[in-house]
Amino acid sequence: MNQVDYLRISLIDRCNFRCQYCMPEGAEIDYILQQQLLTDVELLTLIQEVFIPVGFTRFRLTGGEPLLRPHVVELVRAIASFPQTQDLSMTTNGFLLAPIAQNLYDAGLRRINISLDSLEPEIFDQIIGNRGRGKWEQVWQGIQAAYSVGFDPLKLNVVVIPGVNDHEVLNLAALTLERNWHIRFIEFMPIGNWQLFGDRGWVSSAELRQQIRDRWGLTESQVCGAGPADVFQIPGAKGTLGFISQMSECFCDRCNRMRLSADGWLRPCLLNENGQIDLKTALRAGISTAQLQEQVRELLAIKPEINFKQRESGTEGSYTRTMSQIGG
Numbered sequence: 001m002n003q004v005d006y007l008r009i010s011l012i013d014r015c016n017f018r019c020q021y022c023m024p025e026g027a028e029i030d031y032i033l034q035q036q037l038l039t040d041v042e043l044l045t046l047i048q049e050v051f052i053p054v055g056f057t058r059f060r061l062t063g064g065e066p067l068l069r070p071h072v073v074e075l076v077r078a079i080a081s082f083p084q085t086q087d088l089s090m091t092t093n094g095f096l097l098a099p100i101a102q103n104l105y106d107a108g109l110r111r112i113n114i115s116l117d118s119l120e121p122e123i124f125d126q127i128i129g130n131r132g133r134g135k136w137e138q139v140w141q142g143i144q145a146a147y148s149v150g151f152d153p154l155k156l157n158v159v160v161i162p163g164v165n166d167h168e169v170l171n172l173a174a175l176t177l178e179r180n181w182h183i184r185f186i187e188f189m190p191i192g193n194w195q196l197f198g199d200r201g202w203v204s205s206a207e208l209r210q211q212i213r214d215r216w217g218l219t220e221s222q223v224c225g226a227g228p229a230d231v232f233q234i235p236g237a238k239g240t241l242g243f244i245s246q247m248s249e250c251f252c253d254r255c256n257r258m259r260l261s262a263d264g265w266l267r268p269c270l271l272n273e274n275g276q277i278d279l280k281t282a283l284r285a286g287i288s289t290a291q292l293q294e295q296v297r298e299l300l301a302i303k304p305e306i307n308f309k310q311r312e313s314g315t316e317g318s319y320t321r322t323m324s325q326i327g328g
């Protein structure tokens, strides 16, 4: 059985963007009330006294937008300081990153994945639902800052949406030629915006690889990470290309992760809502962390049964939480 040692932690369910594929403008989202959010102390207690003892050693901070979480640098410092923490990373939209990148690095964050769906500012604004001042430039500065501070590997996530940004695949891939950046193309999942997804809102990684292969050639490669990306490289390029193919391929048999929501629900699978447990309410009710460890161990034991299995029939549309609430 696969070892499950990677916890994706959503620090906050709110976001300063409204990406079309994730939380489109106008979508009704029930935000978590302040008093329902795990406090810093509760989160650190769960990590130290529940997750680490049952074998979790890799942590990713996500959201919503994790940089909106108050005290995010202090949280990073605390999690990085646990001797059992082997890998601490973050997924962010990068908008608030430039001024805080050095502090995050100094606090112990070493890996960062930044979403960048387009190199064309107008298309970018269209994707992130921005009607005001252009935001692409500030995200680009965040990426540059992360690179110069020394985050390594530095990964850029691209959700490929047919008719919106799929014409940019080669331009995005070309970023890796001269830069040690790692571009990852993600197949759009029908969770967040069903209307945009339509009948077939995703482009298969195999198609993208073929485009890139025809232009430059492509060889298998590797980069440090804990996720499901298949990694390739343009011959001679400084960076790599990752493909996250949750629609066209099944990587559930190598699933190594669970997810903790900002209000303390532990979720064994992104695409299946079965088996979730409410750790925050239990903690607040005075249940001991030893008992919580036992509950998490039981969940780990049945995780293979919960892992997503309806791939052939497509994902179901009735999720009570969307991507921004789960953390991707």
Ligand SMILES: Nc1nc2c(ncn2[C@@H]2O[C@H](COP(=O)(O)OP(=O)(O)OP(=O)(O)O)[C@@H](O)[C@H]2O)c(=O)[nH]1
Pocket (backbone or CB within 6 Å): 060, 062, 089, 091, 113, 155, 157, 186, 224, 225, 226, 227, 228, 229, 244, 246, 255, 257, 270, 271, 327, 328
């Ligand atoms: N279906 C599915 N998709 C996932 C899973 N993990 C990550 N993804 C997809 O991959 C996207 C990017 O993930 P990231 O937050 O960058 O993290 P990662 O790929 O695990 O990170 P690395 O450790 O750098 O490999 C997510 O938003 C999802 O769309 C998973 O367990 N199941």
Ligand SMILES: C[S@@+](CC[C@H](N)C(=O)[O-])C[C@H]1O[C@@H](n2cnc3c(N)ncnc32)[C@H](O)[C@@H]1O
Pocket (backbone or CB within 6 Å): 015, 021, 022, 062, 063, 064, 065, 066, 091, 092, 093, 113, 114, 115, 157, 158, 159, 186, 187, 188, 189, 190, 191, 192, 193, 323, 324, 327, 328
């Ligand atoms: C939910 S976001 C949270 C972190 C941060 N706000 C960001 O955008 O990087 C995490 C990842 O989920 C991806 N994502 C969101 N909705 C998705 C969808 N419907 N299909 C595939 N990936 C999605 C985003 O592109 C991003 O890389």
Ligand code: SF4
Pocket (backbone or CB within 6 Å): 015, 016, 017, 018, 019, 022, 023, 063, 064, 065, 093, 115, 323, 324
């Ligand atoms: S993908 Fe990230 S940045 Fe975009 S709306 Fe979702 S949480 Fe916000």
Ligand code: SF4
Pocket (backbone or CB within 6 Å): 228, 251, 252, 253, 255, 256, 257, 268, 269, 270, 271, 272, 306, 307, 308
């Ligand atoms: S869909 Fe569920 S089981 Fe499959 S890789 Fe994602 S989280 Fe794991």
